Amino acid sequence: MNKRDFLAVEDWSFAEIEALLALAARVKRGEVLGGLERKVLAMVFLDPSLRTRTSFETGMFLHGGHAVVLEPGKGSWVLETEDGVVMDGDTVEHVTEAARVLGRYADAVAVRSFPRGGDWATARQDAVLQQFARHCEKPVINLESSRRHPCQELADAFTLREKLGETRGKKFVLTWAWHPKALPTAVPVSAALAAVRMGMDLTIAAPEGCDLDPEDVRRIGELSTEAGSAAPAFVHDQAAALAGADAVYAKSWGPVSIYGQAETQRTWFDRYRDWRLTADLMATTRDGRGIAMHCLPVRRNVEIDDAVLDGPQSVVVDEAENRLHVQRALLLTMIGSTR
Amino acid sequence: MNKRDFLAVEDWSFAEIEALLALAARVKRGEVLGGLERKVLAMVFLDPSLRTRTSFETGMFLHGGHAVVLEPGKGSWVLETEDGVVMDGDTVEHVTEAARVLGRYADAVAVRSFPRGGDWATARQDAVLQQFARHCEKPVINLESSRRHPCQELADAFTLREKLGETRGKKFVLTWAWHPKALPTAVPVSAALAAVRMGMDLTIAAPEGCDLDPEDVRRIGELSTEAGSAAPAFVHDQAAALAGADAVYAKSWGPVSIYGQAETQRTWFDRYRDWRLTADLMATTRDGRGIAMHCLPVRRNVEIDDAVLDGPQSVVVDEAENRLHVQRALLLTMIGSTR
Amino acid sequence: MNKRDFLAVEDWSFAEIEALLALAARVKRGEVLGGLERKVLAMVFLDPSLRTRTSFETGMFLHGGHAVVLEPGKGSWVLETEDGVVMDGDTVEHVTEAARVLGRYADAVAVRSFPRGGDWATARQDAVLQQFARHCEKPVINLESSRRHPCQELADAFTLREKLGETRGKKFVLTWAWHPKALPTAVPVSAALAAVRMGMDLTIAAPEGCDLDPEDVRRIGELSTEAGSAAPAFVHDQAAALAGADAVYAKSWGPVSIYGQAETQRTWFDRYRDWRLTADLMATTRDGRGIAMHCLPVRRNVEIDDAVLDGPQSVVVDEAENRLHVQRALLLTMIGSTR
CATH class of the missing domain: 3.40.50.1370 (Aspartate/ornithine carbamoyltransferase)
Structure with missing residues (x-):
């Protein structure tokens, strides 16, 4: 065909x-x-x-x-x-x-x-x-x-350019967030791909053991090379990662290594309930004005706090419009x- | 905004x-x-x-x-x-x-x-x-x-004028009807508001204790004053109320004073199963030609009898079209x- | 009206x-x-x-x-x-x-x-x-x-003419197929009506006792007379029926004589699990090129085999497009x- x-x-x-x-x-x-x-x-x-x-x-x-x-x-x-x-x-x-x-x-x-x-x-x-x-x-x-989630990926790329102007070399942090369910990895992978496509320096902050699919991680690396961006950094310290960020993308996902294992997931997730995007964290971004992104639907005060979603740094509604x-x-x- | x-x-x-x-x-x-x-x-x-x-x-x-x-x-x-x-x-x-x-x-x-x-x-x-x-x-x-239910209220006002021509001073009866469930009060309140807006004399016939929200009742009274209609009458005798009516609006609702109390509602409702709009009642309207209204969906032979809904006095389908x-x-x- | x-x-x-x-x-x-x-x-x-x-x-x-x-x-x-x-x-x-x-x-x-x-x-x-x-x-x-199912019937008639050109006198076989549920008879009756309307020689092949509604059978006969087609044949030998067919319509249905009798249906159906449209059966059609029809949705390898549905004799997608x-x-x- x-x-x-x-x-x-x-x-x-x-x-x-x-x-x-x-x-x-x-x-x-x-x-x-x-x-x-x-x-x-x-x-x-x-x-x-x-x-x-x-x-x-x-x-x-x-x-x-x-x-x-x-x-x-x-x-x-x-x-x-x-x-x-x-x-x-x-x-x-x-x-x-x-x-x-x-x-x-x-x-x-x-x-x-x-x-x-x-x-x-x-x-x-x-x-x-x-x-x-x-x-x-x-x-x-x-x-x-x-x-x-390629349509979200397009919207994320478009939104980054719309909000940041020149995106090349700017800092994009994809931060994991806690969630009552182990969510799919399509959105975090697509968000990471959008960032490196735009030439941004990608940091993925997630708890230890919170892995993505290895082939997807390889693909993110390859695309960052093709796009001439810095090699992606994978870190476990959320606060350190967010410091100086131009864009923060909060998203929960379940580690693929424990995919489908309900009991193991529950135990694992219980340890990281405090991974949440707060106003204090957003204040540490570049000039305290980094943008907060999310694909929606978002669980308020679980993934992202009210103060962030209702504040001036959130671009989630523009992102959805895009x-x-x-x-x-x-x-x-x-x-x-x-x- | x-x-x-x-x-x-x-x-x-x-x-x-x-x-x-x-x-x-x-x-x-x-x-x-x-x-x-x-x-x-x-x-x-x-x-x-x-x-x-x-x-x-x-x-x-x-x-x-x-x-x-x-x-x-x-x-x-x-x-x-x-x-x-x-x-x-x-x-x-x-x-x-x-x-x-x-x-x-x-x-x-x-x-x-x-x-x-x-x-x-x-x-x-x-x-x-x-x-x-x-x-x-x-x-x-x-x-x-x-x-x-403001869209229903507009349709009701439109239908009253369409069917009755001059509505001012004509008699509008909102009559309660039995129903297996305690229904919301939005429609009866909106129907009453439509009637007084049109300058009609409103009578609300319902069993004792079948109250509407007090603020809504006050609002109906205020609007009747603004519109120059007679003060609404609240009565408990259905047959007396319907005599000479130009328009009869049948509708069930649950008393707001027992809202959400399933057991109390059941006992209360059981006493009024005979509140139903029958052909005999409709025959007592003005010249036996008063119109019968309902917002639909209607429970046949529970709220209104087949003979009324399928007879010449019913305007429920025109009302829905409006x-x-x-x-x-x-x-x-x-x-x-x-x- | x-x-x-x-x-x-x-x-x-x-x-x-x-x-x-x-x-x-x-x-x-x-x-x-x-x-x-x-x-x-x-x-x-x-x-x-x-x-x-x-x-x-x-x-x-x-x-x-x-x-x-x-x-x-x-x-x-x-x-x-x-x-x-x-x-x-x-x-x-x-x-x-x-x-x-x-x-x-x-x-x-x-x-x-x-x-x-x-x-x-x-x-x-x-x-x-x-x-x-x-x-x-x-x-x-x-x-x-x-x-x-008159819209399916129109599409079937249209498809027969589109695929066979002159339909008059050609052989149409409606063959019963096994299915885990007793399905309605609307489609087989409509398919049979489409075939006789097109002047085709209709054979209905189904296990013994697999009756359709008698009035519907009578109607199929009447229409075949009106259309000048041969009288429909009702047979129980699937293989014999399909030999030389120009068009084969596979469809399951529950016998109307045991309609709604779950236990009796189960016992009856269990005996005919092998009624399935296979590539071997389709090879016996006229020049091995008779067309295979179905209204869809079809249960693969239950009603019709993959080899038929994915092969050149199947017209089910064109039929659906029609x-x-x-x-x-x-x-x-x-x-x-x-x-």
């Missing part, structure tokens, strides 16, 4: 992503009208969404198109994702048929599928997303998989036109 | 509401095309809906706009509504962020949030709606809260244009 | 259906633009959907209209379907009001309601669909009821224009 998916930002060239961000800036300034007339985006949500759904649905509409929102297992059929299986259990439709059929109705298909337990070796394959990409004859967009603009640019690039 | 919400009809001036009803009449006659091009309404339903959702979604479309429908806890994240809380429980996103972010994607945000147990002193604060209004930078529309027209007028007024 | 519903294909004349299929062909070739401007379709799903929902929503949009998707019991109220009932139980709204009100908001109302247990004598009445048709003042479209085109033609015919 001759088509171009958007499963990970790094699948596209630096030049392509730069063009996309430039288009997003024009879109945000209101300079791009139409371009998606008679175009349909089918969105398949295997997990909940507020921003992703609303921003894509709004983006399609604003340029003359339409988004159809499907929720398998709720309004539509439960999907089978294993190949070659005898489907005599609970699943009613195979992802193969869903992908093929939606590819006939829509001009692009967007899929959200978080990791679903089991072991990490399996979850990291992103089977649902990859199967959609393989079987759908139209371009597939990743709305967050086990491994990446989802809309980068996605409009993405859709115009993938299935539209930009006269 | 410099914006105009629509949380309660009485927040707007008499002249503004009159202008809105006049525009709704033009809309219903098909005289108003377009006016909402490139406009997006985000609708947040914390409770179910058929009429509200369909009429708003249709109204936006008919004038060139688009409505996004969100259901937190189903397709989107469970919302936290308390301020300052440490979000380490079940809620994933705070209403503050939802309101702020939706205000960036949409031109207006509409919210449905019924009372959810606890005590009436808390429920009557309408925290979810008020928080949306406070944190969203775009206008917020109330799709029914604990206290008001939701569409008043809301189109509301949207055009709040976020559109009416060339 | 002066309106035209689409509850079953055979309610329309041969000439009307031929015109519809001809329009669908023009639609598929991209020759028909617009025609549904300012038109609204309200879709009521009492059961899940992927193709039906996406194809109707896409179809409305492609011609300038809009589809509203409602799911009673999920986002909207639980519907009561019995007439005259005292609604003091779980149902909140009667289908009568839903049908009347949606008829005021929308230009057509489409309803999906599968059989829901009880006995077949009741289920075969299609009460929900019939009540919508009776109470809604706008045209009602059947999105699959207990008895018929849903879109026949439905666009249907909507243009029922509520639109075809300049």
Whole structure:
């Protein structure tokens, strides 16, 4: 099939992503009208969404198109994702048929599928997303998989440039935060990739043992080399890491080495309940004016304190708004036109 | 923030509401095309809906706009509504962020949030709606809260004028009806407000002890004075109340004095199972031709008998249709244009 | 009420259906633009959907209209379907009001309601669909009821002609397949009706005792006479039936004589687990090139083997795509224009 998916930002060239961000800036300034007339985006949500759904649905509409929102297992059929299986259990439709059929109705298909337990070796394959990409004859967009959240990554890159101007050589700290659940690693990996793509000096601050997928870590390193940024630093001292930061990205995730092990996770997490982005920590950033970022949804006073979220350093709402603009640019690039 | 919400009809001036009803009449006659091009309404339903959702979604479309429908806890994240809380429980996103972010994607945000147990002193604060209004930078529309159902109130006022012509001095009876559940008071309060706004003589017929919120009752009295209508009458004899009525509005609600007390409610309700709008009662209205109103959904043969709903005195379907027209007028007024 | 519903294909004349299929062909070739401007379709799903929902929503949009998707019991109220009932139980709204009100908001109302247990004598009445048709003042479209799936039937007829060219006198085999649940008979009956309408020689291959509704069988026979096709053959030998077939339609259903009897069904089904459409069976079709059809969703390696679904004889994805085109033609015919 001759088509171009958007499963990970790094699948596209630096030049392509730069063009996309430039288009997003024009879109945000209101300079791009139409371009998606008679175009349909089918969105398949295997997990909940507020921003992703609303921003894509709004983006399609604003340029003359339409988004159809499907929720398998709720309004539509439960999907089978294993190949070659005898489907005599609970699943009613195979992802193969869903992908093929939606590819006939829509001009692009967007899929959200978080990791679903089991072991990490399996979850990291992103089977649902990859199967959609393989079987759908139209371009597939990743709305967050086990491994990446590329639309968030675009928005984060766009927001860093918007807020910091020149990003090269500035300090970006991705800091782990406590959370009652072991969350996926797609967002922290994507945030790190966004920072090094922008030429920033990346520090990842997390408790000892809080590992990311080794291949993802390698990819972050490679991209920082390609982008000419400093080698990423991995540290365990949150306070030291945040000192002098230009941008702080707070995010919780579960260590991949204990992925899916509920009891071990609970014990591990209990030790780090104090990892929280506070106003005191934000005061130590560059000139006390470093920006605070988060992909949302955020648990207030658990991941980030009220004082930060409601204060002048938080850019989380602008960051969420930018989802809309980068996605409009993405859709115009993938299935539209930009006269 | 410099914006105009629509949380309660009485927040707007008499002249503004009159202008809105006049525009709704033009809309219903098909005289108003377009006016909402490139406009997006985000609708947040914390409770179910058929009429509200369909009429708003249709109204936006008919004038060139688009409505996004969100259901937190189903397709989107469970919302936290308390301020300052440490979000380490079940809620994933705070209403503050939802309101702020939706205000960036949409031109207006509409919210449905019924009372959810606890005590009436808390429920009557309408925290979810008020928080949306406070944190969203775009206008917020109330799709029914604990206290008001202002879109229904507009439709009721419009329907009274449409059906009765001159409404001033005519008799409007809001009669309580039995129901297997203790329902909210938003609709009966809004219906009473609609009637006195139209200058009608309001009688509220309900069993002894079936109280509404005292501040709401005071507000109904104040509005009847402002509108130059007779002082509302509160009676316990349903048959006597309905005699000679021009309009009868049947509606069940739970007494606010026993709000949230399941056992007490059950005992109280058991005594009044015979409060039901029957054809015999409707025959006693003015010339046997008084109109029967209800906001829908209605429990047949529990609140209102089949013979009434399927007979010539019922205007409930016209009343529901008018939701569409008043809301189109509301949207055009709040976020559109009416060339 | 002066309106035209689409509850079953055979309610329309041969000439009307031929015109519809001809329009669908023009639609598929991209020759028909617009025609549904300012038109609204309200879709009521009492059961899940992927193709039906996406194809109707896409179809409305492609011609300038809009589809509203409602799911009673999920986002909207639980519907009561019995007439005259005292609604003091779980149902909140009667289908009568839903049908009347949606008829005021929308230009057509489409309803999906599968059989829901009880006995077949009741289920075969299609009460929900019939009540919508009776109470809604706008045209009602059947999105699959207990008895018929007319949109699938149109797509099947269209696909047979598209794939086989001249259909008259060619061999169509509807073969039963095993399935872990006793499925409804709407699709097999509709598929059989599509085949005889196209003038094909119909064979229905199913295990002994696997009966369809007698009135539906009679209707298939009548239509084959009207269409000038051979009398349908009912056989129990799957392999013999498939030999030389031009088209094979695999579909599971529960015998209507044991409808709703879970234990009896289990015992009966256990005996026929080997009824499955395999590549070996497909090799026995005419020149080894007969087409394999299915309405989807399909249980892989239960109803049809991977080798068939992923092989060159399968037309199931084209068949699903054709849903879109026949439905666009249907909507243009029922509520639109075809300049």
